[in-house]
Amino acid sequence: MLLxxxxxxxxxxxxxxxxxxxxxxxxxxxxxxxxxxxxxxxYDQVEGCEKISLHADSGLLYLACTNLAQxxxxxxxxxxxxxxxxxxxxxxxxxxxxxxxxxxxxxRGLDRxxxxxFHGMDVVPVEGxxxxxxxxxxxxxxxxxxxxxxxxxxxxxxxxxTKVGSNTADLVWTVPRNDALVTPNEVVGSGDAKSFxxxxxxxxPERADSPFDALRQYINPRASIGYCHVDEGCKxxxxxxxxxxxxxxxxxxxFYIVDSLWTDVIIAEQREDGKLVQVDTIPTETxxxxxxxxxxxxxxxxxxxNTIVAVKGMRDVRTRVPxxxxxxxxxxxPNEKYHVENILQDDGQLxxxxxxxxxxxxxxxxxxxxxxxxxLTACDFP
Numbered sequence: 057m058l059l060x061x062x063x064x065x066x067x068x069x070x071x072x073x074x075x076x077x078x079x080x081x082x083x084x085x086x087x088x089x090x091x092x093x094x095x096x097x098x099y100d101q102v103e104g105c106e107k108i109s110l111h112a113d114s115g116l117l118y119l120a121c122t123n124l125a126q127x128x129x130x131x132x133x134x135x136x137x138x139x140x141x142x143x144x145x146x147x148x149x150x151x152x153x154x155x156x157x158x159x160x161x162x163x164r165g166l167d168r169x170x171x172x173x174f175h176g177m178d179v180v181p182v183e184g185x186x187x188x189x190x191x192x193x194x195x196x197x198x199x200x201x202x203x204x205x206x207x208x209x210x211x212x213x214x215x216x217x218t219k220v221g222s223n224t225a226d227l228v229w230t231v232p233r234n235d236a237l238v239t240p241n242e243v244v245g246s247g248d249a250k251s252f253x254x255x256x257x258x259x260x261p262e263r264a265d266s267p268f269d270a271l272r273q274y275i276n277p278r279a280s281i282g283y284c285h286v287d288e289g290c291k292x293x294x295x296x297x298x299x300x301x302x303x304x305x306x307x308x309x310x311f312y313i314v315d316s317l318w319t320d321v322i323i324a325e326q327r328e329d330g331k332l333v334q335v336d337t338i339p340t341e342t343x344x345x346x347x348x349x350x351x352x353x354x355x356x357x358x359x360x361x362n363t364i365v366a367v368k369g370m371r372d373v374r375t376r377v378p379x380x381x382x383x384x385x386x387x388x389x390p391n392e393k394y395h396v397e398n399i400l401q402d403d404g405q406l407x408x409x410x411x412x413x414x415x416x417x418x419x420x421x422x423x424x425x426x427x428x429x430x431x432l433t434a435c436d437f438p
Contacts, residue, residue, distance in 0.1 A: 088401065088403075090398070090400070090401050091381070091398075091401060091402075092435065092436070093400065093402060093407075093435075095435050095437075096406060096407075096435040096436075097434050097435075098406075098431045098432070098433055099151070099431055099432040099433075099434065100432075101157075101158050101432075102119060102121050102151075102425075102432060103123055103124050103429065103430045104121050104122045104123055104126075104127045104426075104428060104429065104430075105119040105121040105149075105412070105425035105426070105429070105432065106120055106121070106122070106175050106346075106412065106425075106426070106427045107119070107120045107176050107177040107346060107412045108348075108413075108423055109414070110348075110423070111179060111181075111189065111220060112416070112418065113186075113220075114220050114221065115416060115418070115419055116150050116151065116153075116221060117150065117151040117153070117414070118148060118149075118150055118177065118179045118191065119148065119149050119151060119425060120148055120175065120176070120194075121146070121148070122145060122146045122147075122174050123145050124373045124428060124430065126146070126173060127173065127373055127428055128372075128373045130196065131370050131371070132370075132371060143168070144160075144168070146168075146171050146172070146173060146174045146195075147160055147161070147163075148163060148174070148191065149161060150221060150223075151432060152221075153416075153419070153421065153423075153434065160223065161191075161218065161223055161224065161225050162223060162225070163193075163216060163225055164225065164226045165214075166195075166214070167197075170197040170198045170210075171195050171197060172196045172197060172198055173195075174194065174196075175194040175195075175196060175211075175240070175241060175242075176193075176240065176241055176242035176243045176254075176255075177192060178191075178192040178243050178252070179192075180192065180246065182217070182247060182249075183248050187219050187220050188218070188219055188220070189217070189218050189219070189220060190215055190216065190217055190218075190228070190247070191215070191216040191217075191218060191225055192214075192215055192243045192244075192245035193214045193215075193243070194211065194212075194213055194240045194241065194243055194254075195211065195212050195213070196210075197209065197210040197212055209261060210232070211233055211237075211240050211261065212230055212231060212232045212233060212237075213230070213237065213240055213284070214230045214231075215227070215230070215231075215245070215252075228249050231252075231284050233261060236256075236280075236282045236283075236289075236290035236291050237254060237282055238256045238258070238259065238260060238280075239256045239258040239279075240254045240255065240256060241256070241257040241300070242254065242255045242301060242303045242346065243303075244304065244305055249286075250285060250286045251283065251284060251285040251286065252283075252284055253282070253283050253293075253303060253305070253311070254282050254283075254284070254303070255279075255280075255282075255302070255303050256279050256282060256292075257279055257299050257300060257301055257316070258273075259278040273317065274298065277298045278295065278297075279295070279297045279298060279300050280292045280293075280294060280295040280296075280297060280300070281294040281297070281300060281303070281311075281313065281324075283330065291330075293330055293331050293332050294313075294331065294332035294333075297315055298315050298316075298317035298318055299316045299317040300313055300314070300316075301314045301315070301345055301346065302314035302344065302346035302347035302357075302358075304348055304355070306349060306353075309325055309326040310323065310324070310325055310326075311324045311325075311332055312324075312347050312349070314344045314345060314346065314347050314357065316344065317343070318343070319339070319340055319341055319344075320337035320339050320340060321337060321340060321347060321384070322334050323335055323336040323337060323338065339394075339396060340359060340382050340396065342360065342361045342380060342382075343359070343360050343363055344357045344358060344359045345358045345359075345412065345427075346358050346411055346412040346413070348412070348414045348415070350414070350415040350416075350417045351417045351418065352385075353385065354383050354385045354415065354417075355383070355384040356381065356382070356383055356414065356415050357381075357384065357413070358380075358381065358410050358411050358412055358413045358426075359379065360377060360379060360409070360410075360411075361378050361380050361401065362377070365377050365378060365404070366409065369409050369428055370427075370428070373428040375404075375408075375409075375428075376405055377404050377408055377409035377426075377428070378407075379401070379402055379404065379407040379408065379409065379424070379426070380398055380400070380402075381398075381399045381401070381410070381413050381422065381424065382396065382397065382398055382399065383396070383397045383399050383415075384396045384397075385397075399422075399437070400422070406433065407426075407429075407433055408426065408428070408429050409426040409427055409428045409429050410424045410425065411425070411427045411429075412424060412426065420436060420437055420438055421434055421435070421436065421437060422434070422435040423435075
């Protein structure tokens with residue numbers, strides 16, 4: 057008698073937890089197109105750009121990219137992984153919306169013999185300068201000791217200095233994997249090149265891709281947010297997270313965190329001791345990837361409305377994964393804390409697997425690219 061009761065309870069509990077998720081982005085969710093796709097233009101000169109950073113004054117976009125063939129083997133390593141070492145499969149490029157062209161950036165000091173894939177990136181104006189920038193870049197490395205990539209990657213954050221629009225950037229310093237910087241996904245840098253924040257999307261660098269690993273992470277979440285300083289080293293400032301991915305800050309101690317195993321954007325405040333504490337959430341009704349903040353203070357989220365298809369896309373980069381652009385701003389209606397809008401959604405034919413979206417509010421443009429997207433998309437947005 058006890059076993060049937062326990063089974064019924066387990067099924068009921070599972071349904072209670074999973075039903076909202078399955079309704080919003082489960083295997084049977086169909087991504088209906090909405091928004092204004094007719095205003096969008098495709099630029100197919102670059103592919104696999106996981107992150108876009110906008111330089112607001114110039115309107116230039118900086119993109120962190122890895123070609124799709126390399127993305128495929130990075131996400132699905134085998135014992136005979138055909139990595140293209142020494143070849144520029146990973147690159148940072150600049151898009152000029154006025155000219156409609158791309159300028160590759162030579163990363164002087166990059167060790168291409170170990171670089172596997174670029175991931176998160178932040179481009180920050182140098183303090184006290186109008187034409188200099190720092191590029192903070194998450195670079196997934198091969199282990200120097202020969203540990204095969206099927207087991208783990210040895211990821212780092214690299215900081216480069218450049219000038220606005222320049223085709224070269226010089227390495228300033230590299231922070232290798234350590235006790236705090238374990239599995240960096242996204243990075244948020246400072247204007248003095250002395251410190252940065254980052255997300256660890258897992259608790260250890262060893263690969264853990266099975267459903268059981270995901271279940272264990274739900275039961276006992278141990279991923280984290282960290283902070284590194286050139287003089288003070290690195291430390292964890294927030295833990296107990298499922299799979300933190302995107303990260304953005306207003307610069308006044310408020311941080312927006314995307315946890316890719318849940319559907320809300322976390323809002324955290326920084327305490328005097330440097331720790332981050334969750335103070336609120338923004339409901340988005342879909343799993344998401346990166347987050348950005350425009351000059352008007354609106355938060356932009358790159359949503360993936362069908363989890364099952366997204367997982368399939370990470371196994372096969374040819375998959376057309378549906379995408380959604382979400383904007384969140386301060387609510388203006390009575391009892392409306394946050395005004396959340398679904399701005400544009402596509403079934404993956406125009407906007408496949410978009411992991412990054414930025415809004416240029418001065419020029420009324422939306423730009424998006426993605427981990428396994430074959431092109432950059434630019435859309436008009438009033």
